[in-house]
Amino acid sequence: xxxxxxxxxxxxxxxxxxxxxxxxxxxxxxxxxxxxxxxxxxxxxxxxxxxxxxxxxxxxxxxxxxxxxxxxxxxxxxxxxxxxxxxxxxxxxxxxxxxxxxxxxxxxxxxxxxxxxxxxxxxx
Amino acid sequence: xxxxxxxxxxxxxxxxxxxxxxxxxxxxxxxxxxxxxxxxxxxxxxxxxxxxxxxxxxxxxxxxxxxxxxxxxxxxxxxxxxxxxxxxxxxxxxxxxxxxxxxxxxxxxxxxxxxxxxxxxxxxxxxxxxxxxxxxxxxxxxxx
Numbered sequence: 252x253x254x255x256x257x258x259x260x261x262x263x264x265x266x267x268x269x270x271x272x273x274x275x276x277x278x279x280x281x282x283x284x285x286x287x288x289x290x291x292x293x294x295x296x297x298x299x300x301x302x303x304x305x306x307x308x309x310x311x312x313x314x315x316x317x318x319x320x321x322x323x324x325x326x327x328x329x330x331x332x333x334x335x336x337x338x339x340x341x342x343x344x345x346x347x348x349x350x351x352x353x354x355x356x357x358x359x360x361x362x363x364x365x366x367x368x369x370x371x372x373x374x375x
Numbered sequence: 376x377x378x379x380x381x382x383x384x385x386x387x388x389x390x391x392x393x394x395x396x397x398x399x400x401x402x403x404x405x406x407x408x409x410x411x412x413x414x415x416x417x418x419x420x421x422x423x424x425x426x427x428x429x430x431x432x433x434x435x436x437x438x439x440x441x442x443x444x445x446x447x448x449x450x451x452x453x454x455x456x457x458x459x460x461x462x463x464x465x466x467x468x469x470x471x472x473x474x475x476x477x478x479x480x481x482x483x484x485x486x487x488x489x490x491x492x493x494x495x496x497x498x499x500x501x502x503x504x505x506x507x508x509x510x511x512x513x514x515x516x517x518x519x
Contacts, residue, residue: 257413258413258414258415259413259414260410260411260412260413260414261414262414300409300410300411301409301410301411301422302411332413332414332415333413333414333415333416334414360409360424361409361424361425364409364422364424
């Protein structure tokens with residue numbers, strides 16, 4: 252089962268970082284060692300407000316399908332809808348895939364209507 | 376026959392009994408809407424949320440021949456000496472009516488009296504202002 256093809260109400264992206272180790276001397280001098288050439292650890296928070304319970308269930312089903320945070324997956328273009336830049340700038344970087352950072356948070360708004368918050372992390 | 380309704384056609388019933396000295400009532404229906412706008416949309420969109428109803432009334436503080444106070448039913452719900460305050464037993468049944476002879480257009484509901492005020496001024500008739508908040512769905516809504 253693929254990630255639900257719904258357009259989020261809001262989105263927050265953090266571009267992660269390259270694997271860098273920083274050493275700081277007592278003098279204040281800083282040395283940095285780059286351990287890899289792939290940026291990772293990007294995070295993406297998606298908020299789906301006031302969707303039907305049936306659609307909210309899709310996220311719970313997908314979370315179960317991916318064995319929680321175990322399996323990685325790619326996002327449909329719907330998740331990046333409204334972004335007019337290149338989609339690869341906002342998606343998991345090359346060779347990265349998304350996994351759940353935490354379980355989907357479902358808030359029941361009224362009978363039949365719920366809001367879902369998704370937090371993903373990009374991993375190699 | 377066509378008719379324009381006025382204050383003469385209005386009445387307020389407390390538990391089925393018409394209150395004699397009501398000078399005004401108002402009723403407001405509200406609908407909370409839930410935003411369903413998504414990224415990329417240019418216009419906001421909504422889905423219906425929870426409905427709510429509230430209103431207010433003004434009654435003269437009037438003593439009938441039998442000694443009962445017309446506004447007393449309302450005032451006693453929130454102005455009382457009980458230590459328990461307002462409980463679920465204080466819910467009241469109200470009917471707001473616009474009548475054309477036997478043709479009655481009603482809004483009936485259960486409600487809590489949420490505020491009541493009364494005062495006395497030189498040269499003025501004493502009246503009480505009450506506000507109410509409905510609980511649950513309307514039992515009758517025959518305005519149309």
